[in-house]
Amino acid sequence: MxxxxxxxxxxxxxxxxxxxxxxxxxxxxQDPERRYEVTLLEKRQQISLSAESISVPSKDENNSAIWADVPMRAFAGGFYQNLIRMYDYLAVKYHAQPFLFSFTRLPRPQQASLATSYIPGPQMVYASNFHQIPPVPRTVDLINWLVGAVYAVACYVWFTFCCFFIAPFEEDPQTGAPSETLDHYLRRIWLPQTYVVNYLLPLISSVCTCSHQELLCFPASDILAYKRRTHRQQHFVVTAGVQSxxxxxxxxxxxxxxxxLTHVTPQKEGVQIAYSTPDGQTATEHFDFVxxxxxxxxxxxxxxxxxxxLSxxxxxxxxxxxxxxxTTIVPMLRATSSLSLKNRKSGFSSPTQRIHFFSNDSITEAVHEQPNSILVTTNPLFPLxxxxxxxxxxxxxxxxxxRSRMIINSIFRDRSQRKVSPETWRSGDNGVYLAGGWCWDGMVLLEGCIVSAMRVAADLGVTVPWEGID
Ligand SMILES: Cc1cc2nc3c(=O)[nH]c(=O)nc-3n(C[C@H](O)[C@H](O)[C@H](O)COP(=O)(O)OP(=O)(O)OC[C@H]3O[C@@H](n4cnc5c(N)ncnc54)[C@H](O)[C@@H]3O)c2cc1C
Structure with a gap:
């Protein structure tokens, strides 16, 4: 180019x-040859990456601010290779962040009443990467807890084994059969339903922030690849928040x-965009690429x-x-009150953070305790x-x-590698490119943002400065 x-x-x-x-x-x-004049457009009045993040004064002598990222922008080794390379290239500071996850299964009546008084203590607490021995909730009888813990660990080991050794069915181009869903895969490997509904779905659906049913419809390959690549890897967060x-x-x-933006219209040369502004004005503009x-x-x-x-x-x-x-997390705090997280280092430079999962049959509410006493609730089930x-x-x-996986893969498929029907629009056609967490073959997370941005750069002949950095 x-x-x-x-x-x-x-x-x-x-x-x-x-x-x-x-x-x-x-x-x-940053193209070293300076071939592109870039204009970044946003419909909001703020840059959206950290628009909802919260800054609170720290308690240190300098009174500097601590940033709580909302939503969470955590990442892990293995899966986020390109994100980590980019952060290293930009000299963004990040640190390992251990988590303690508590799992609470809500009793049925709660589903009708949504009263916090129905919340029992957690049935299990799990430490990310087994970085510490998790506390036994006081609300659970020790023998019952031990039986439950052995059961959960056995199921976890079996699921992990399957992730590495039992491949999901992939899309069959001959018969047109789509790739296997997570639901089908979990049934095929005989993973016990109790483990699935009490632990696996709450944990993964909170990563994907969707309902259990929506998650079961994901391609199994997404979840398996995520599990394989993050297995025994540390989680990280950006020290000064993603605003840095x-x-x-x-x-x-x-x-x-x-x-x-209201319209994108390819023209003989370049692309015309139409947009409106908050004062009610509309305008059109011409760019070589969008x-x-x-x-x-x-x-x-x-x-x-x-x-x-895309529809x-x-x-x-x-x-x-x-x-x-x-209010929601009080039963959990009471059940594990012997645990002082503030002082517990577990070999990490940063204290453990707790994330509480409250699940009913269809969805999981996640409450993340931030170090600055702020709680971040995702998919709230209870009124606050x-x-x-x-x-x-x-x-x-x-x-x-x-199905969406097939569509996305066809949009980003390299024409030279595979036969693509001429009617299929591909990213880059008519000077219009797509990027986003969803623009790759994997879970919709920050890594997809980086991979898709790197793909646009490569298509436009721009060298990615962090490619090849290890
Ligand atoms: C609750 C929650 C927790 C998450 N936690 C994590 C996590 O811990 N780790 C992780 O890796 N990922 C996490 N994710 C996923 C990750 O945040 C997203 O995948 C990623 O931020 C998507 O970025 P994006 O740039 O593709 O899109 P977006 O961030 O959605 O940006 C799209 C932008 O386009 C703008 N826009 C839309 N339409 C127009 C228009 N017509 N004209 C102009 N501008 C427009 C929007 O205002 C927005 O700014 C989480 C997501 C959520 C919701």
Whole structure:
């Protein structure tokens, strides 16, 4: 990809300021040959990556701020190779973060009443990577707990074995059979249902922030690949919150906030975008290339050639609330009150953080205790004291299914490798590219943002500076 014949750099509009948009803009902007003039557009009045994060004064002498990332932006070795390389290249500080997970199964009446008084103590507590011996909840009889723990560990070992040695059925191009769902896979390996509903679904559905049923419809390959690659790997968080990543990625980039894209129209040369601004004005503008780093439902509504493909990709809305209402977690705190997390280091430089899961038959509420006494609840099942709510936010979460997997893979398939029907729109056709956590063959997490941004850069001939760094 060269400069235009007149020698001017090519203009690129990158739409969306999540991790995918910021990384794409950064990569194209840093092109050593300066071939791209990047404009980053965002419909909100803030850069979205850290828009909901909360800063609280720390208790140290300097009174510096501590950032609580909302939503969580944790990552782990193995799975997040490109994210970690990028952070290292940008000199972003991050640290290992051990977690303690408590699992509480809500009794049936709760599902009707939603009263916090129904919440029992946790049935089990689990330490990430077994980094410490988890406490035995006081509410559980020791013998029962031991039997439950042996059962859970045996199921976990069997599931882990299957992840490594029993491959999921992949899509069959001959018969057109789609890839295997998680539900089908779990039944095929005979993983006991009690373990599935009490532990596996609560844990993984809180990573994907979706309902249990939605998760069961994911391609099994997503979950297995995630498990294999994160197995025995540490979790990490960015020390100063993702706002520190945002600052670095945004350096010297032309950003325009409050620009809500309404249409993307390919032209003979380049691409025209139409947008509206908060003052009710509408306008059109021309760019050589457009990168849509937005969710698939939003992209489908803007750009007609991909409407039918992207409309088939499932999404959901997730609610996250940052607050200080401890009512929900009190039974858990009482049950394990001997545990002083603040002082417990477990060999890590950062104290263990607790995440509590409350599950009914269909969904899991996750409550994450942040070190600064803020609780972050995702998928709330219980009402919270309004006076204790600091901030609540909704996020679009892209889901996965064997069908959406097929569609996404065809959009990003290299024409030279496989036969692709000429009607299939592919990222890059008509000068329009797609990027986002969902734009790769895997779970919709930050790593997908980086991989898809790197793909746009590669397609436009730009070297990725952190590629090859180990
Ligand atoms: C509750 C929750 C917890 C999570 N926890 C983790 C975690 O711990 N680790 C992890 O790796 N991942 C996590 N994820 C997933 C991860 O955060 C997302 O996959 C990732 O942030 C998606 O980034 P993105 O850049 O693809 O899209 P987004 O962040 O959704 O950005 C899209 C941007 O496009 C803008 N936009 C949309 N339409 C238009 C338009 N018409 N015009 C202009 N702008 C537009 C939006 O305003 C937004 O800024 C979590 C997600 C949620 C919801």
């Amino acid at each position: 060269e400069k235009t014949q007149s020698g001017r750099p090519r203009t690129v509009a990158v739409v969306g300021t999540g991790m995918a948009g910021l990384t794409t803009a950064h990569l194209l902007h 990543v945002q600052q670095k990625l945004l350096q010297d980039i032309d950003v325009r906030l409050g620009v809500n 990168v849509l780093a937005i969710s698939p439902d939003a992209a489908a509504s803007l750009f007609s050639p991909i409407n039918s493909q 088939a990709i499932p999404t959901t809305t997730v609610e996250t609330i940052a607050h200080t209402d401890e 004291d309004k006076s204790k709510i600091i901030r609540s936010a909704s996020f679009i979460r892209v889901l996965r299914s064997p």
